[in-house]
Amino acid sequence: MSENIIPIFAHTFFSVSRDGEFHQLLTYDYYDPDKYYLNLESTPEEYEKEIEKLWLNMQGYLEEEINQVNGERVYPKVIFTDLQFRGSENTPFILWIISFKGKFKEGENIYKTVTEEEVLEYDCDAIWTFPEDCEILSVTTPMDYEIMNNILLLWAKKGDKIGGHEEIRFRF
Numbered sequence: 001m002s003e004n005i006i007p008i009f010a011h012t013f014f015s016v017s018r019d020g021e022f023h024q025l026l027t028y029d030y031y032d033p034d035k036y037y038l039n040l041e042s043t044p045e046e047y048e049k050e051i052e053k054l055w056l057n058m059q060g061y062l063e064e065e066i067n068q069v070n071g072e073r074v075y076p077k078v079i080f081t082d083l084q085f086r087g088s089e090n091t092p093f094i095l096w097i098i099s100f101k102g103k104f105k106e107g108e109n110i111y112k113t114v115t116e117e118e119v120l121e122y123d124c125d126a127i128w129t130f131p132e133d134c135e136i137l138s139v140t141t142p143m144d145y146e147i148m149n150n151i152l153l154l155w156a157k158k159g160d161k162i163g164g165h166e167e168i169r170f171r172f
Contacts (some may be wrong), residue, residue: 004032004033004034004036005030005031005032005034005036005037006030006031006032007028007029007030007121007122008029008030008031008091008122008123009028009029009122009123009124010026010027010028010029010122010123010124010125011026011027011029011124011125011126012024012025012026012027012124012125012126012127013025013126013127013129014126014127014128014129015129016128016129016130016131016134017131018104018131018133018134018172019101019104020069020101020102020103020104021099021100021101022074022076022099022100022101022102022111023097023098023099024076024096024097024098024099025095025096025097026058026095026096026097026098027093027094027095027096028093028094029086029091029092029093030091030092030093030094031090031091032090032091032092033090035089035090037050037083037085037092038085038089038092040083047083050083051081051082051083054081054083054094054096055078055081055096058078058081058096058098059077059078062075062076062077062078062098063075064115064116065113065114065115066112066113066114066115067100067111067112067113068102068110068111068112068113069102069103069104069109069110069111070102070103070104070105070109070110071110072102072103074100074101074102075100076098076099076100077098077099077100078096078097078098079097079098079099080095080096080097081094081095081096081097082094082095083095104172105172106172107171107172108137108169108170108171109169109170109171109172110167110168110169111167111168111170112165112166112167113165113166113167114164114165114166115163115164115166116163117142117161117162117163117164118161118162118163119159119160119161120156120157120158120159120160120161120162121158122158123155123156123157123158124155124156124162125153125154125155125156126143126152126153126154126155127151127152127153127154128151128152128153128154128168129150129151130150130151130152130170131150131172132150133150133172134150134170134171134172135150135170135171136150136152136168136169136170137169137170137171138167138168138169139152139154139167139168139169140165140166140167140168141154141162141166141167142156142160142161142162142163142164142166143155143156143160143162144156152168
């Protein structure tokens with residue numbers, strides 16, 4: 001990856017199903033003044049190597065995390081990675097689809113994650129959607145957040161500290 005590529009925004013969308021499946025769509029937007037990613041597309045072999053590297057790097061980050069559903073460890077897996085452009089040849093974004101499954105129960109459920117704390121180099125946000133009959137009870141996170149029925153919105157700005165111990169409690 002070129003040294004001149006600058007991260008500018010991260011967005012993630014989680015969809016949580018009643019049967020315990022978590023599906024995540026994660027995107028990172030970049031400013032790429034040298035068009036490193038665009039130039040990769042002209043050499044399919046190099047492009048594929050980069051996609052594989054991005055896939056494996058994200059999987060490595062996921063393996064460093066501790067994720068639990070109701071006290072049982074779960075293991076997020078990258079199931080798709082892609083590189084696309086948003087409006088300009090200088091603004092690529094990388095997309096990962098990540099999936100895992102936990103065991104839910106009637107009543108209160110807890111999703112916990114422990115990650116390394118970091119200071120953001122860019123703004124970010126996250127949207128969690130739970131089934132309609134789900135009530136979000138509480139959230140523990142350093143990010144700002146808002147609960148709107150079965151939807152949880154989170155956001156943080158460049159310079160904010162994120163990560164550490166985070167938890168979402170919800171009830172069916």
